[in-house]
Amino acid sequence: MTEEQEVLEAAALWRREGKGVALATVTATWGSSPRPTGSQLVVSTDGKMLGSVSGGCIEGAVFKEAQEVIADGKPRLLDFGITNEQAWEVGLACGGKLQVFLERVD
Known part of the structure; x- marks a missing residue:
């Protein structure tokens, strides 16, 4: 089973559990x-x-936003931009940027 399948199966299981x-x-x-x-x-x-x-602080921020998405049902597009100076602080060791779409599973 791939990681993607495991993630989606966990989502379905947790929803069935209420x-x-x-x-x-x-x-x-x-x-x-x-x-x-x-x-x-x-x-x-x-x-x-x-x-x-991602890793580091980004997943913590995504977790926090996920709780809000679950509560209000409004999807979000999150942008994380990291300068090289900030990179080690937040767990993106080589800098970079990423965008994450967050949605409630109903």
Whole structure:
């Protein structure tokens, strides 16, 4: 089973269990990025996560936004731009930028 299949199966399982679920997908990258376009992270209201869209502080920010998406149902397009000076602080060791689409799974 691929990582993408595992993420989607977890999303479906958590919804069947009655949990709120959000799915984050990397839609674009510029420069260096630890995860390619199409990478996904699924988040539940009880704090479970599976998959990855980046690493470091970015996944923490995506987790926080995911809780809001689950609550209000409004999808979001998140932009993360990292200068070379900020790169190590937030976990993008080589700098770069990425865009993540976040949506509630109903």
